[in-house]
Amino acid sequence: xxxxxxxxxxxxxxxxxxxxxxxxxxxxxxxxxxxxxxxxxxxxxxxxxxxxxxxxxxxxxxxxxxxxxxxxxxxxxxxxxxxxxxxxxxxxxxxxxxxxxxxxxxxxxxxxxxxxxxxxxxxxxxxxxxxxxxxxxxxxxxxxxxxxxxxxxxxxxxxxxxxxxxxxxxxxxxxxxxxxxxxxxxxxxxxxxxxxxxxxxxxxxxxxxxxxxxxxxxxxxxxxxxxxxxxxxxxxxxxxxxxxxxxxxxxxxxxxxxxxxxxxxxxxxxxxxxxxxxxxxxxxxxxxxxxxxxxxxxxxxxxxxxxxxxxxxxxxxxxxxxxxxxxxxxxxxxxxxxxxxxxxxxxxxxxxxxxxxxxxxxxxxxxxxxxxxxxxxxxxxxxxxxxxxxxx
Numbered sequence: 454x455x456x457x458x459x460x461x462x463x464x465x466x467x468x469x470x471x472x473x474x475x476x477x478x479x480x481x482x483x484x485x486x487x488x489x490x491x492x493x494x495x496x497x498x499x500x501x502x503x504x505x506x507x508x509x510x511x512x513x514x515x516x517x518x519x520x521x522x523x524x525x526x527x528x529x530x531x532x533x534x535x536x537x538x539x540x541x542x543x544x545x546x547x548x549x550x551x552x553x554x555x556x557x558x559x560x561x562x563x564x565x566x567x568x569x570x571x572x573x574x575x576x577x578x579x580x581x582x583x584x585x586x587x588x589x590x591x592x593x594x595x596x597x598x599x600x601x602x603x604x605x606x607x608x609x610x611x612x613x614x615x616x617x618x619x620x621x622x623x624x625x626x627x628x629x630x631x632x633x634x635x636x637x638x639x640x641x642x643x644x645x646x647x648x649x650x651x652x653x654x655x656x657x658x659x660x661x662x663x664x665x666x667x668x669x670x671x672x673x674x675x676x677x678x679x680x681x682x683x684x685x686x687x688x689x690x691x692x693x694x695x696x697x698x699x700x701x702x703x704x705x706x707x708x709x710x711x712x713x714x715x716x717x718x719x720x721x722x723x724x725x726x727x728x729x730x731x732x733x734x735x736x737x738x739x740x741x742x743x744x745x746x747x748x749x750x751x752x753x754x755x756x757x758x759x760x761x762x763x764x765x766x767x768x769x770x771x772x773x774x775x776x777x778x779x780x781x782x783x784x785x786x787x788x789x790x791x792x793x794x795x796x797x798x799x800x801x802x803x804x805x806x807x808x809x810x811x812x813x814x815x816x817x818x819x820x821x822x823x824x825x826x827x828x829x830x831x832x833x834x835x836x837x838x839x840x841x842x843x844x845x
Contacts, residue, residue, distance in 0.1 A: 459641035472643035480591040487726040498566025505551025506531025538575040545571035546672030557740040561604025563620030567671040569596035572628035572679040596631030605717040610773030621656030621670035628678020648691025649681035651703035736808040741774035771838035796830040
């Protein structure tokens, strides 16, 4: 007997349209280029999880969470150990985001693999053999599509300008969509899942200066999105029409006074593939620093850079990147602070000719040669870049 699909409360609205698309989406509907990109992002996320699993802050997180949550039956990547499903999603997301090597979407800024994959791993292990590789990829691709679209509805980088950790705010929807797809939710249950996801969104960007928890924000989103889908699948209801509610809705609340654009959620849905715009990082630094690093390395390719001959490094950036990546650093600088700070990243890259793992190790961060060059870096906000953080 065929399962009767229940519709979303308003199939014509942005929430309902997204729910209909998610319920009806199949992997064959995506072009080969989107499927291949989803595979690459998934492999990159696995690699980032392995790199991040045994970092000092990751070990601290595992010790605390396992002591609190117990052993469970879901895999903790790189540990040969298990814990409960929500805790595994939290920790594995923390690992992928553990050293700023993971992917990012430049217009709806978030780190998709660190949200989508941990939630799916925790859900898929519970399904056993029925969670095939094809179904996993299909679910992952759904999550990769949803996260950036919700982000762009909030004008993307504008969230960073306002002090939110953007990806952890709208990453809950990406995780809920992915797990919901794996669980074969109908439109009505997807609507509940997205509503439950939105009410769990959070993340303050002040964590970037010194806190371990910046590494964990996307893990929180993965865990919360997992819970949203599981609760919805079991019949626990969430807010209806969460994207268009004028009071207490996701966009009206997080975008208050900033003219959120709900049309971005479904614009080109199934035709323009956001997964193809997700970037795999070449540097172990905040995504907004990548363009300045590219420019620096382009100069170095034309002539060798001698730090003692550098009089000044001038860098003009967008509003969001300026507020996210520039403050006058002071010693001691933490690894997370160094990876977020434009001045440090450009200084060490000018000296070492690289911006990878070694450049952001504690010993390198505290080296005198870097701190001698740092005062020569001048970072400015250029209004021509990004219109005050609002991404068109």
